[in-house]
Amino acid sequence: MSSHTRLTLVGGLAALVSVLPLLELTLEASWVLRAGLAMILVTATGHVARRLRVPVLLAALAQLVVLAWWLGLLIAADLAWFGVLPSTTWPDRFVAVFTDGAEAITTFSTPVPVTQGILAYLVVGAGSIAMLVDLLAAGLRRVVFAGVPLAAGYTATAAIEGGDIGWWWFVPPAVGFLAMLITESRVRVSAWGRSASRAASSRGLPETDALARNGRRVGAMALIAAVGIPAFAPVLSDGLVSGRGGGGGGGDGRTIRTDNPILDLQRNLNRPDNVDVLRYRASDESAHYIRIVTLDSFDGEVWQTSDRPVPESQRVVDGLPPPPGLDLDDPPEIEFQFSVSEDYNSRWLPLAYPAQEIDIQGDWRYDTDTLDVVSTDPSIEGTEYTAVSLEISVDAATLQEAGPPDSDVADLTELPDDLPDIVTDLADEVTKDADDHFSKAAALQQWFRGPEFTYDISTQPGTSATALADFLTDRRGYCEQFAASMAIMARYLGIPARVAVGFTPGIFEGDGTYLVRSHDMHAWPELYFEGVGWTLFEPTPAGRTGTAPTWTVLPQDSAPDDESPAPDSTSTSSPTGGQDVRPDEDSLVGGTDTTSGGTPTWPLAVIAALVVLGALAWLPLGLARWRSWHRWRRAGEDPEAMAAASWAELSEVVRDAGFSWDTAATPRSVGRSVSAAATLDDESARLLGHLVSVTEHARYARRAGPVPELREDTELFRQRLLRTRPVKRRLRAFLWPASLSDARAGVVGKISEVLDRVESAGDRIRAWEQRFAIRTRSATARNTDADGT
Amino acid sequence: MPEPLAHDPASRPAAAVPVGVPHSGELDLADLTETADRLQTAIGGVVEGKPESIELALTVLFAEGHLLIEDVPGVGKTMLAKSLARAIDCSVRRIQFTPDLMPSDVTGVSVFNQESREFEFKPGGVFANVVVGDEINRASPKTQSALLECMEERQVTVDGTTYPLDTPFMVVATQNPIEMEGTYPLPEAQRDRFMVRLAMGYPSVSDEIQMIDTHGAHTGLDALEPVTDAAHMRKLIGLVRSVYVSDAVKNYAVALTGATRTSPELRLGASPRATLHLVRAAKAWAALDGRDYVLPDDIQALAGPVLAHRILPTAEAQIGRRDAVSVVSDLVRQVPVPEGRP
Known part of the structure; x- marks a missing residue:
């Protein structure tokens, strides 16, 4: 077989297996046959074209034509002339089928049913891979680049499945590519001439065994590393080996985003892993709600941000305007330092309301009504910034005395006309005893926080009017629905209201720093009171949010609010910053997490790290001891097997001690060389002599008798020998015992063997063919002879 | 004299009756x-x-x-x-x-x-x-x-x-x-x-x-x-x-004499009689050591004295100053020692 043919063949096979990962995307597997035939046709065309010395690009063109013809047979056979010849109606059919296919691809989620259209895409894709591989490997002799089309099948599958693809799909294309590289190297080496050795020349191959073996070893190790290392890397959920795990409510990868706040809210709350979002530290060293965006418009379906242009004049570098409605004299300022984690990104800047100054890199602009800060080019992963917000001291009495809202915010009571009756009825019902705005709001909040409602994150998301009606009927939902409902009811009652999305204060990490994580994401209503401005309410039950803010509770009926301690209604608190939530209150953090209070966590982390390191350090020795234990157990009571176990053990000990072990030498000469190399005392030397003679006896004597305490003696010798060695050597024996080298060599050897077998399969088949041919020929000859006589 | 022949007789009595091994x-x-x-x-x-x-x-x-x-x-x-x-x-x-x-x-x-x-x-x-x-x-x-x-x-x-x-x-x-x-x-x-x-x-x-x-x-x-x-x-x-000769040792002796027949340095290898002599000599050598079984070591020790006079180095080997004894000791190093009972 010529080198060209060999390369073509191996390339074709590699291309064939490289499309196998696409099986993951389809419901049935029957397309593989048709796609495979397309690949065979394409490769064969390329080969014939090269044989005829057709220029490379022309050959590629021929392959395209053949591919198109085959596709025509598959999807437009009924239109073909004489059943096989392309007809003029084919192009129309092609366009129709591909359009269908594109539609199917966008419509169905994987795995998809193999419709005509999808089949067409699969066949064309597979054929193109075969063509590119053939062109690069056999045509242009750039085998390395053929890896790119070979990876296409796997990459496409991985991309469509969102990385959620079994690691084993990686193996076929990788092995195919390795086989191509090996073949190409052999071809290249053969250009130096043929080996004079008989064995090689009879196979018609250059003698490249040592070279090929090395290549295979490197390849095998690389493949093992590629598949194996991600399995043990810390990011387990995204490792190849974890297979089809993950999924569920998790986003892709670890990064969490808030682009569409309402949609992201439940997803982030449902993420299996609680990803760090940011850390902040306030100058008053207390906890604050961190707001990212305000949803101030309700269209009957969803709460969303109203249309608000942010011109260049509203850049945060120049400071922010005073918060609307606030009419207090010189409220105190709180300085915040934010540090955003690498895993969080958002268009909106997390801040405590109302921010007045912000020091941050980049083009960030504010909205005058909501004081939301937004950027067109968000990249806040890992950034740090500082902000100054106002501390607004307010109490329930102030709010109760607030006048009617300013006309500026009057449109923030707008509601759609077709609000379900249950919403309005309940709003009236709950607030029937309240006269002023604040009392109504407090009544609503108290009702939501009451025992009738259950916090349940698994509820279907949604804030549409009907979804809210369901929520009010079932009395079961999560913060988004609590906030939205309360805001709608407040608007119905004439209080300007909106929904804020952000985070609960997070957990206290010590040193004034709070850590906010994805599970802390939250939504709450903000109600407008003249003179105070937008004020935070907390209708979500205490199980999630802790105590209600003090200013939101009417002084006279504070006690039955919920089980939490009665708030001190006389104290003044910030209505916007949630200042009452103290770090030491364990109800502070919502969701699934319990806070670790003020205890710093780093000593624990250090201990854990030490434990892990210790375990890792012990692992090799543990494995080696396990191998030893297993060896002795397998040996049982059989004297020969026990002697063999003792000898194997001895070989490891000697190598652990840093001496060479000649596997080709007799036990006696091994014993002699060990005694000579190590400075053994008489007792150890006698012990070694004993172990040697036990092995000799077991191997070569007529009958091996049982040897008492062989295992103990072997162990004793191990200790005695290692004791004579320097500490460095003993440490090495501890960290990487010879036993593990053997195990590794065994595994690598097996893999190499398998690869050898795969590679020599062609030769074996040829040899078999030859034998068969000779047999047939001699049989024919005999028959002819018989006929002749 | 080849290396295996340099058998140290002083080491023998110690190994004659191994400690703790039931003879x-x-x-x-x-x-x-x-x-x-x-x-x-x-x-x-x-x-x-x-x-x-x-x-x-x-x-x-x-x-x-x-x-x-x-x-x-x-x-x-x-x-x-x-x-x-x-x-x-x-x-x-x-x-x-x-x-x-x-x-x-x-x-x-x-x-x-x-x-x-x-x-x-x-x-x-x-x-x-x-x-x-x-x-x-x-x-x-x-x-x-x-x-x-x-x-x-x-x-x-x-x-x-x-x-x-x-x-x-x-x-x-x-x-x-x-x-x-x-x-x-x-x-x-x-x-x-x-x-x-x-x-x-x-x-x-x-x-x-x-x-x-x-x-x-x-x-x-x-x-x-x-x-x-x-x-x-x-x-x-x-x-x-x-004296007992295990199959492993027999195979080893045959492999060793066989190696002399295929060695490129020799134009005449050892005969089957040489194998016979080698094993018989090894038996006596083992018996003199007080052992009733033959070790590969015995074969190695005797390979030079038993085989060297029966083989003929090629002209090339002679030019390379290789005599029969050194060729045999090289072969002893090359032929793998049997691990035990096959």
Whole structure:
């Protein structure tokens, strides 16, 4: 077989297996046959074209034509002339089928049913891979680049499945590519001439065994590393080996985003892993709600941000305007330092309301009504910034005395006309005893926080009017629905209201720093009171949010609010910053997490790290001891097997001690060389002599008798020998015992063997063919002879 | 001398009965080792500073083989042969080979007895337990082959009558490799019949000085008293025959001789008889060590002495100053040692 043919063949096979990962995307597997035939046709065309010395690009063109013809047979056979010849109606059919296919691809989620259209895409894709591989490997002799089309099948599958693809799909294309590289190297080496050795020349191959073996070893190790290392890397959920795990409510990868706040809210709350979002530290060293965006418009379906242009004049570098409605004299300022984690990104800047100054890199602009800060080019992963917000001291009495809202915010009571009756009825019902705005709001909040409602994150998301009606009927939902409902009811009652999305204060990490994580994401209503401005309410039950803010509770009926301690209604608190939530209150953090209070966590982390390191350090020795234990157990009571176990053990000990072990030498000469190399005392030397003679006896004597305490003696010798060695050597024996080298060599050897077998399969088949041919020929000859006589 | 031959006898007693290993007790070799020790001491009193050579000679004796001592004149070849013969109380004949020696001088001849009017067989020099054939390469090929046939067959046929030879029967032949004039070197086929070829080598300086002191006036040979007799030797040889050779060791011996046949450095490899001799010698070597089973080490130790005189290096190897002994020791290093029972 010529080198060209060999390369073509191996390339074709590699291309064939490289499309196998696409099986993951389809419901049935029957397309593989048709796609495979397309690949065979394409490769064969390329080969014939090269044989005829057709220029490379022309050959590629021929392959395209053949591919198109085959596709025509598959999807437009009924239109073909004489059943096989392309007809003029084919192009129309092609366009129709591909359009269908594109539609199917966008419509169905994987795995998809193999419709005509999808089949067409699969066949064309597979054929193109075969063509590119053939062109690069056999045509242009750039085998390395053929890896790119070979990876296409796997990459496409991985991309469509969102990385959620079994690691084993990686193996076929990788092995195919390795086989191509090996073949190409052999071809290249053969250009130096043929080996004079008989064995090689009879196979018609250059003698490249040592070279090929090395290549295979490197390849095998690389493949093992590629598949194996991600399995043990810390990011387990995204490792190849974890297979089809993950999924569920998790986003892709670890990064969490808030682009569409309402949609992201439940997803982030449902993420299996609680990803760090940011850390902040306030100058008053207390906890604050961190707001990212305000949803101030309700269209009957969803709460969303109203249309608000942010011109260049509203850049945060120049400071922010005073918060609307606030009419207090010189409220105190709180300085915040934010540090955003690498895993969080958002268009909106997390801040405590109302921010007045912000020091941050980049083009960030504010909205005058909501004081939301937004950027067109968000990249806040890992950034740090500082902000100054106002501390607004307010109490329930102030709010109760607030006048009617300013006309500026009057449109923030707008509601759609077709609000379900249950919403309005309940709003009236709950607030029937309240006269002023604040009392109504407090009544609503108290009702939501009451025992009738259950916090349940698994509820279907949604804030549409009907979804809210369901929520009010079932009395079961999560913060988004609590906030939205309360805001709608407040608007119905004439209080300007909106929904804020952000985070609960997070957990206290010590040193004034709070850590906010994805599970802390939250939504709450903000109600407008003249003179105070937008004020935070907390209708979500205490199980999630802790105590209600003090200013939101009417002084006279504070006690039955919920089980939490009665708030001190006389104290003044910030209505916007949630200042009452103290770090030491364990109800502070919502969701699934319990806070670790003020205890710093780093000593624990250090201990854990030490434990892990210790375990890792012990692992090799543990494995080696396990191998030893297993060896002795397998040996049982059989004297020969026990002697063999003792000898194997001895070989490891000697190598652990840093001496060479000649596997080709007799036990006696091994014993002699060990005694000579190590400075053994008489007792150890006698012990070694004993172990040697036990092995000799077991191997070569007529009958091996049982040897008492062989295992103990072997162990004793191990200790005695290692004791004579320097500490460095003993440490090495501890960290990487010879036993593990053997195990590794065994595994690598097996893999190499398998690869050898795969590679020599062609030769074996040829040899078999030859034998068969000779047999047939001699049989024919005999028959002819018989006929002749 | 190749590396495996440099066997340190001092290490032997320690390993003779391994500590804690229950001896399989198939054979009681104490008598044999004791006798061998006595022989070694006796012969060592005559041939000084050559314990390895004496040990090899004893191995051949117990293995029922024949010994070819090849070295320059005056290093004690004949002395070793004679003292070996003298140490055993048995019949000894010495044949001095010369160009005019006739085959019948070796085998014997039928003489017509005038009185009884019958042919009467007069046994030749070969009818003895130990035959010392001195300077064997000086005899004509005809005479040489007469001896060599006796060695192989252990019987003599004269005028149609077959006369068996006594057991033990051992031929110790010496030859001088230097002198070429008027010699008839043994052909390969005939060298093959000797179990071991031994080169004495020069004694060390101290040994040579001591030799002057002790043997200045007389040789120790005169004072040598037999330490055993033929009947006892027959019994011990029987013991040696039943030393156990495991399949692994047999395979190893075959692999080793097989390797000489395929080695590119040799134009003639060892014969199957060589394999046989190798294993038999190894049995005796093991028995002398007090073991009733053969180790690969025994095979390795004896590969040089048993195989080297049977093989012929190629011209290229000779140009490369490679002699048969070094080729064999290389092969010993190359052929893998069996792990145990197959």
